[in-house]
Amino acid sequence: MxxxxxxxxxxxxEREQELIKLTSDLIKINSENPIGSQREVIDFVMNYLKESGIEGDEVKANEEFPCILAKMGNDLGPSIILNGHVDVVPAGDPSKWDFDPFGGEVTDKLILGRGTSDMKAGVAGILFAMRLLKESGAEIKGNIRLHIVSDEESGGQFGTKWLIEDGYGDHADACIVAEPTSNYTIEIGQKGSNELILKAYGTPAHGSLGNYKGDNAIIKLSKVLINIGMLHEVKGNYRDDQAQALKNSKYIASNKLDMPGIENVIDHVTASVGTIQGGTKLNMVPDYCEAHVDVRLPVGVDIQELEEKIKSMIEKSGVEGVEYEVEWKNYGNSTPMEAPIVQAIKKNAEELWGIEVLPAYQWASSDARYYREKGIPTIQYGPSNTEGIHSYNENVDIEDVLNANKIYLLSLCDLLGVE
Ligand SMILES: [Zn+2]
Incomplete structure (x- = not known):
């Protein structure tokens, strides 16, 4: 048949209870990162694959943060990567939660707990889609490669980045990252995040002579930092075929964040002073101070223009002895809206939800970029209630979980020739 x-x-x-239980079971395994080991959650997923008849291998760069690679199908068609992380951010103060963050409680409409939205419901959705395809015996033309990682929330050096650098991300035709999005948006691009270091050098003196002697490095750097907003003037550059996605992104940003002008976060550089260190002792005029600035680059930004802007920001402060250091590593990245993976997810999501689904660029960044850097058309789409993510009382709508799973399943069918 x-x-x-x-x-x-x-x-x-018919089997939706299985998916709800799978999500809940994943929540019950505490996989906080940092601190906790990821061994238990990885063993659980490995066992789930085994029960589903799907072959998987554990690979790792760190004993506590293993990854899982699994594959099903053949070489008769496209190769599609499904990616998800099973680590979660710490639950924090338990008294701030209205329920046990690791209880996996299921209500009429919701699944509750740390990692429901980010992103164990998404992981459950892709695992269950693979299981259904495998157990049904559907004849797929092509293959599905699963990348489950356990280090995303804390730098990610043992997760997707490592997998790709180790050669596991080669030759795919599409990649779905099941990270949380809204049901009405498909993430097809992101900003690149970079670290700018500003360093001020001064002259030490005894603190008691502070207003007369020495050259205070903290004061100098403050004069520069006050103009950090200048970097926000630098814009990205978009091709004609990216105009619609840009328009969608601005619409979504204003809709979600509801602040005047917030849509500019999409196509402008943002620069946020994250940390500052300076001085050694109360009674010494500090001769050194440095600040680390989180600089996010939109698609197509001109780096030379941005560097000129950094220089003029320093010049404008009128102080001498301030230098900057930056290694532009992460650029804005995107997948064309016409890519089959984008169109498949869009079509199936629109049919299931009965709403318009907008491919768009995000203001943040995620593991999707590692695949895009490899030239793999990559999207993010996953179940979520954004308000609890990285906060208290994280939850996800059951309807969202069930629909996301079907959208993955149907899109895999479309791309792998199941009619
Ligand atoms: Zn995530």
Whole structure:
């Protein structure tokens, strides 16, 4: 019997309790990062794959942060990567939660707990889609490669970045990262995040003579930092075929963040002073101070223009002895709106939700960029209630979880020739 899409969706519907339980079970495993080991959650996923008849391998750069690679299908068509992280940010003060963050509680409409939205519901959705395809015996033309990582929330050096650098991200035709988005947006691009270091050099003196002697490095740097907003004047550059996605992104930013002018966060550089260190002792005029600035680059930004702006920001302060250091590592990255993966997710999401779904660029960044840097058309789409992410009382709508799973399933069918 040849299994078709309709039958697969029916299976997903009949077995939706399995998906809810899988999400809840994942929540019950505390996988906080930093601090906690990821061993238990990785073993759980490995076992789930085994039960599903899908072959998987554990690979790792660090004993506490293993990754899982699994593959199903053949070489008769496209190769599609599904990516998800199973680590979660710490739950923090338990008294600030209205429920046990690791209880995995399921209500009428919601699944509750740390990591529901970011992103264990997404992980459950891709795992369950693979299981349904495998168990149904649907004939796919091409293959699905699963990348489960356990280090995303704390720098990610043992996660996707490492996987890609170790050669596991080669030759794919599409990649879905099941990170939380709204149901009405598909993330097709992001800003690049970089670290700018500003250093001020002064002359030490005894603190008691502070207003007469010495040259205070903290004061000098403050005069520069007060103009950090100048960097926000630098804009990205977009091709004609990126205009619609840019328009969508600005619409979404104003809609979600609801602050006047916030849409400019998408196509302008942002610069946020994150940390500052200076001085050694109360009674010494400090001769050194440095600040670390989080600089986010939109798509197509001209780095030379930005560097000129940094120099004129320092000049404008009127102080001598301030230098900057930066290694531009991460650029704005994007996937074309016409890519089959974008169109497949858009079509299926629109049909299921009955709403318009907008491909758009995000103001933040994630693991998607590592795949895009490899030339793999990559999108993010996943279930979420954004208000609890990285905060207290994280939760996800059951309807969102069930629909996301079907959208993954149907899009895989479209790309892998299941009619
Ligand atoms: Zn995440």
């Amino acid at each position: 040849i299994i078709n899409k309709e039958q697969l969706v029916k299976m997903a519907q």
